[in-house]
Amino acid sequence: MPQLNPSPWFSIMLLSWLTFSLMIQPKLLSFPHTNPPINKTQTIAETSPWPWPWT
Template sequence: MPQLNPNPWLFIMILSWLTFSLIIQPKLLSFTPTNTPSEKASMNNTKTLSWPWPWT
């Protein structure tokens, strides 16, 4: 069964994963995001408002 022969495809898969892991991924992770989350002061408002359901 030729589809189970890993001879050419295993090398291609390993080479592509190594290329991604060692070359492409560090370059992508080095970019800084343009929309960084800002630190907001936490509001200690623990009271929640109930929803006015029309059928109650």
């Protein structure tokens, strides 16, 4: 069954992942973020219990 033969496809997959990991990924990570995260203080909203009519 030729579909189960990993010989040609495994090397292609391995080569593509190595290319991505060693060449493309560092270039992508060096770009600055367009919206850098900022530290915001978390505000806690005042909540009141809901007046359920059946209680």
